[in-house]
Amino acid sequence: MELTGDQFLKIRRIYRLSQKDVADLTGVSEAFICMxxxxxxxxxxxxxxxxxxxxxxxxxxxxxxxxxxxxxEVIK
Incomplete structure (x- = not known):
């Protein structure tokens, strides 16, 4: 499944995950998530x-x- 950066951000916000949370879940750096x-x-x-x-x-x-x-309105 391919997600755009915008879709990725929206899904992260829905789940109320920080960039660090997603980085930890996926095994990549927070900097990569930000990019x-x-x-x-x-x-x-x-x-x-x-x-x-x-x-x-x-x-x-x-x-x-x-x-x-x-x-x-998802809280950022």
């Missing part, structure tokens, strides 16, 4: 898979989460 969210790097397939496994994500769930984000 992904700012569009300077892309999520690698390996990191995407780890994130999907840890958060139990699938394409349908991602769509639902992004729709929820669009309709809700």
């Amino acid at each position: 992904v969210e700012n569009g300077k790097r892309k999520l690698t397939p390996k990191v995407s898979t780890r994130l999907a496994d840890k958060l139990d994500l699938n394409p349908a769930k991602v769509i639902s989460l992004l729709e929820f984000y669009a309709q809700t």
Whole structure:
């Protein structure tokens, strides 16, 4: 499953995870997470898979989460 940096950021906010939390879950640095969210790097397939496994994500769930984000004021 491929996510854009913006989608990644929205999902992180929905789950109320910090960049450090996601870095720890996926085994990458906080700096990498920041670069992904700012569009300077892309999520690698390996990191995407780890994130999907840890958060139990699938394409349908991602769509639902992004729709929820669009309709809700998620606290940043």
